[in-house]
Amino acid sequence: MKIWLEEIKTVFKECDDFFLQHDYLYNQPVILFGLSTLIDIPQTKKLIEINLNMPKYSLQEVIDHHLVKVAREQNNIIDAILEGKIILYIPDFEKYMIMEVISKSLNRSIELPTNENVIQDALDSFIEDIDTNIGIIRKHFRTKFLITKVISTGIEQEKKIALLGLEAHVNQNLMRKIETQLKEKHDQEIHNAQSLVKTLGFSAWDIVPKYKSTEIPTEVIASLKKGKVVLIIDDFPFALIFPNFLWDMFTTENERNLPIPLMLFIRVLRVIGVIVATLMPGLYVALVSVNPEVLQLELGLSIAQSREGVPYPALVEVLMMLVILELILEASVRLPKSIGPTLTMVGGIILGQAIISAKLVSNLLTIVVAGTTIANATVVGIQNHLMLRLLKYVIVILAAIYGVLGIIVGTVLICAYFASINVYGISYLDYQVSKDESNNG
Structure with a gap:
């Protein structure tokens, strides 16, 4: 047991926040150690004294009656230290006890959603x-019917994943599944969503996400x-x-x-937005450069007049504007x-006006690209937004x-x-609703 203490010191020898303090409890010499960055040490020592200084028990009886958790293996001690626990070592009994602590407040408070807008909801x-x-x-x-299973993965950095x-x-x-x-790949390190997807056996190259991410609890409850199965990492x-599912980008x-009519109206708008965002740039290229005969004569002449003086073919013109817009979106x-x-709005206006004035693109293309960008933003979820931005190039x-x-x-x-x-x-094109929603949109 004494060897454990020396090995633990060796493990944390490069950690300046690892502390080791000598103290007395029940007039017995004890050693406290842990990570000071995770533990409120003064408050924790008071808590230990209050919990263990029970007059009707001796220190040996506290241990024998399992009133505290005794570590049986060295790895258990190291894991407990990394989790923010404090270890109480009693040299006379050669026992290591894992104690609950008062942790330092390292988490931010519950705040408003920052990546999703909520209307009339929690x-x-x-x-x-x-x-x-x-x-x-x-x-x-x-509800008592909520299933919660917690699985730990990773060796260098243990990560807890909850299945709900x-x-x-x-x-x-x-x-x-x-x-x-x-559990089969519990040794895999999960640092981000890509590593999670690989651990679950999916390809990280798929542009269509296998999951829907949300920071809103009511979305999780509805799912x-x-x-559906919810993973919390x-x-x-x-x-x-x-x-x-495909339908998740509209709801x-x-x-x-x-009211149901308003809800359906919003969803129809999102469907139209997906169609416009995906097809409108391609439709401009097709009607201008390949199939102008499809257009009415007046409309064809109007488009030709708007492109008068533009030196590039329609494909180069569209790709140039789309790439510039992608850069503006990424900069924002x-x-x-x-x-x-402010910078992206002003830069977009000035840049767009300068490009039109220089006759590098047509006025109509500016309208097409602006409409495409607005329509692209109507879908639900950033993954779906990025997916549509990529598919329109195809x-x-x-x-x-x-x-x-x-x-x-x-x-x-x-x-x-798709x-x-x-x-x-389970197909991406599947459609799944709960029983209470089947008759209510």
Whole structure:
């Protein structure tokens, strides 16, 4: 047992926040050690003295009656230290006791959602602590049928992953496969969503996400009622919902607080937005450069007049504008919030006006690109937003080669690709609703 203490000192010899203090308890010499960055040491020592200084028990009786948790292996001690526990070592008994502590406050408070806008719904969101996130879900969803399974993965950095499902609703086969996959690859390090996808056996190159991520608890609860499986990862302020369906990019739970006609109107707008964002740039290329005969004479002459003096073919013109717009969108994400929106808005206006004045692109293309960008932002979820931004280039290139026929071929290929995607046998094109929603939109 004394050898353990020396080996533990060796493990943490490069850690300046590792502390080791000598003290007395029941007039017995003891040693306290742990990580000072995770523990409120003065308050924790007071807590230990209050809990262990019980007059009717001796220190030996406290240990023998299992009133404290005694560490049996050296690895248990190291894991407990990394989890923020304090270790009490009694040299006379050669016992290591894992004690509960008063931790330092290292988590941010529950705040408003920052990545998703909420309309007429609860305004709390998930944070980085897994226990707090599960507690938020239980607060909003008071039921005894909530299944919660916690699995640890990783060797260098142990990560806790919680699987949540609603008993009698959850797809048991899906939950069993995800649980089995995580347990079989428990040695895999999970640092981000890509590593999680690889651990679950999916390709990290798929542009269509296998999961839906959300920071809103009510979205998680709605998904649990539909029989989906929810993954909550420690240090990750989002819940991952499996599986993700095509229909999920058009629906959100908080819009159910609106009357059904208004809810359906919003969803129809999102469907139109997806069609416009995907097909409009390709349609411009096809009608301008390959199939101008499809247009009415007046419209064709108007488009030709708007492109008068433009030196580039339609494909180069469209790709140049789309790439510039992608750069502006990316800059708006990376710049500080205080100057990002202003700089990108002013830069976009000035740059767009300068390009038109220089006759590098047509006025009509500016309208097409602006409409595409606005329509692209109507879908639900950042993954779906990025996916549509990428798919429109496929349509543009095929439209430049085959015209309107290329748009049709591209649409068929995209639909076939969507149909080929599945999560453990569940198709991406599946449609799933809970019983209480089947008659209410």
